[in-house]
Amino acid sequence: MLRELKLLSEPSLKSPLKVTLCLTARCNLDCRHCYADCNRVDAPPELCASEWQAFIDEAMHAGVISFFIEGGEPLLRPDCFELLRLMCPRALTRVRTNGTLVTAALAHELKAVGVGGVYVDFMGARPQTHDALAGVEGTHQLAREAVAHLLAVGLPVTPLIVLNRANADEMSDFLTMARALGVKEVGILRLYPIGRARRRWRELALSLDEQMQVIRSLRPPPGLRYMHSWHPQNGNCCWQMAAVDPYGTSIGCAYLRELVNYGNVREVPFLETWEHPLYRTLRQGKVAETCPTCAAGEGTDGGCRATAFTFHRRWDAPDPFDEPLNAGVDLRELPQWMLESDQRATPAAGT
């Protein structure tokens, strides 16, 4: 179905189905690879509760039926539950958290408000690895306790981990740990060159061969599924993505946060940003090369647009994280232009 639609000159979807809300850039951790450059203090002017409420209403009116809430640490926002109460009765609402604030009582609250699932970030299978990458002692234990609290109230929980040089030899242990905790699914994510990960790229990045060796070596315990986005599952999901950062910028996808600017929902309606020329182009899924295996599985071509653009500076370029499309790109080395301070295009220059 998607492949047929992709042949059209119009984007597949006329209006968004799901949106990621990056609620805040505040966090109580200091992750070495933090994509959002989070810190402890209130960053200048994040959307306030009434602005998020207006956005949520607009998104619902446009047909959004699924919300993904992340941060920063979204549970740090005192109005987080106020917003969840607005979303959960009318749309599938899932939350991504570092788990440090998830007590038994808070897990009950999340269940009661109608959250549909929770994603808990781990930095490593071993406490020392996790705590060193997170920058705060004891947080591995808190993340484990969070998973237990959430499972105890019957919420679906998916632990996530970003594969990098510091934890590459712990992926198998991570699967074992997750299964022992009682979850049925985990996610192993690639490292994106955004925020602090971009600035620490040489310290954290693995070559594609190293990454694929890890992925291919994994043998999940019975009863555990693991999802990943490497070959042969490297989809181009731009056709369905929408996201807004803590300051109201429409960015299409959280991984595009430093690369695009479709306009600010404080200034223009969300659906106007949805029609930004670059956004429309990415939603059409036009690419120069594709990996047939990944396209067969995901129904979309070319792999992730964020990493394709990062390494080739072309929106229709092949994604070098995909083995058949890599063409000799060394993923341990970022292009010079990515090392400069601000990559984000202005709305006018975004095309």
Next chain:
Amino acid sequence: MSFPSGCWSQTSGLRLRPVPEFKRCCVYVPLQARLYWLDLNAWLILELCDGSREDMIVLRYVHAVCPPMLPRHARSECRLTMAKLAELGMIMPHNDTCSGDQRHV
């Protein structure tokens, strides 16, 4: 599950998000906090569950899809799909006064 003299309605809070681009409908079931994708057939049957009696829902479905579908197959398909929708928490039977039976078939 068959409830010929009873009435069928969508469950409380159900939210339908038609996606005509894909000839499908996305349905959010808040009591389960789950999303489901319905094909055109299931979508039509869900829409027909407007408080009408089961036999009226089946009749309307038969009028909508026959021909080319054979009436016997259509009746069976409708009842099977209604059972599945009920299992997924999208529709529920009730014995109150049926509300949708005045509509033309």
